[in-house]
Amino acid sequence: MLEGATDMAEETRQDRTSLLEVSGLHAYYGESHVLHGSSFVVPEGEVVTLLGRNGAGKTTTLRSIMGMVRDRRGSIRFGDRELINLTSNRIASLGIGYCPEERGIFASLDVEENLMLPPTVAAGGMSLDEIYALFPNLKERRRSSGTKLSGGEQQMLAIGRILRTGARLLLLDEPTEGLAPVIVQQIHDVISQLKEKDFTILLVEQNYHFAATVADRHFIMENGRVAEEVRKNELEEKQDIIDTYLGV
Numbered sequence: 104m105l106e107g108a109t110d111m112a113e114e115t116r117q118d119r120t121s122l123l124e125v126s127g128l129h130a131y132y133g134e135s136h137v138l139h140g141s142s143f144v145v146p147e148g149e150v151v152t153l154l155g156r157n158g159a160g161k162t163t164t165l166r167s168i169m170g171m172v173r174d175r176r177g178s179i180r181f182g183d184r185e186l187i188n189l190t191s192n193r194i195a196s197l198g199i200g201y202c203p204e205e206r207g208i209f210a211s212l213d214v215e216e217n218l219m220l221p222p223t224v225a226a227g228g229m230s231l232d233e234i235y236a237l238f239p240n241l242k243e244r245r246r247s248s249g250t251k252l253s254g255g256e257q258q259m260l261a262i263g264r265i266l267r268t269g270a271r272l273l274l275l276d277e278p279t280e281g282l283a284p285v286i287v288q289q290i291h292d293v294i295s296q297l298k299e300k301d302f303t304i305l306l307v308e309q310n311y312h313f314a315a316t317v318a319d320r321h322f323i324m325e326n327g328r329v330a331e332e333v334r335k336n337e338l339e340e341k342q343d344i345i346d347t348y349l350g351v
């Protein structure tokens with residue numbers, strides 16, 4: 104048994120380098136203690152999901168990584184940098200792009216103006232042409248104002264906008280929420296293409312079936328901490344555990 108455990112540790116050590124390493128993360132909203140020592144890793148080049156029921160702490164985890172929850176403790180390492188005491192601006196400037204659940208599209212600006220808005224943080228960001236190749240709908244709608252877009256187009260724009268900045272780690276909060284199946288499929292294809300382009304993606308998802316088809320690794324959150332790690336090749340054997348946590 105001990106030998107087996109050693110083999111597993113060896114396997115873990117030989118995994119790809121972690122781009123993001125969260126350990127013992129606590130977060131508070133005023134008196135309310137929301138994250139209780141959450142720990143997980145996001146290996147470079149992988150698509151990783153945070154799963155869990157409503158209120159488990161998934162959005163708060165993304166907001167903590169981005170420095171948007173002021174009262175946070177523990178460690179968040181991005182490459183060789185510690186983020187826990189940095190401001191949001193500084194964190195974004197290190198190359199992390201955040202796409203919030205509410206998408207944050209400016210209604211008074213058109214598609215292209217929205218795309219051009221976030222500042223470039225690093226060389227190697229995608230050009231407008233590359234973004235339009237990934238989202239042909241956005242090209243057709245490039246002079247339409249933010250308010251005129253469908254939910255799916257807004258989501259595409261919210262993702263497209265962070266691709267220009269040169270960020271290599273993308274945090275996406277429920278990109279499929281409220282979208283029709285055909286649009287969910289498009290988001291799936293976009294995420295697959297971004298993975299091929301070597302982006303690393305941390306995704307919060309309520310839609311387990313979507314998550315299962317797109318991700319390399321899942322972390323299931325419960326009560327403000329990570330309760331279970333499930334790799335893509337373990338989905339079948341851990342299905343009962345997943346069902347219990349998610350109630351699917």
Ligand SMILES: Nc1ncnc2c1ncn2[C@@H]1O[C@H](COP(=O)(O)OP(=O)(O)OP(=O)(O)O)[C@@H](O)[C@H]1O
Pocket residue numbers: 132135137155156157158159160161162163164309
């Ligand atoms: N701004 C806030 N002030 C106080 N409490 C908050 C705030 N935002 C979230 N919470 C609480 O923190 C807990 C975790 O919320 P969080 O949004 O991170 O969960 P979640 O897993 O993303 O779920 P959901 O899918 O419902 O957003 C919940 O109990 C929520 O009510």
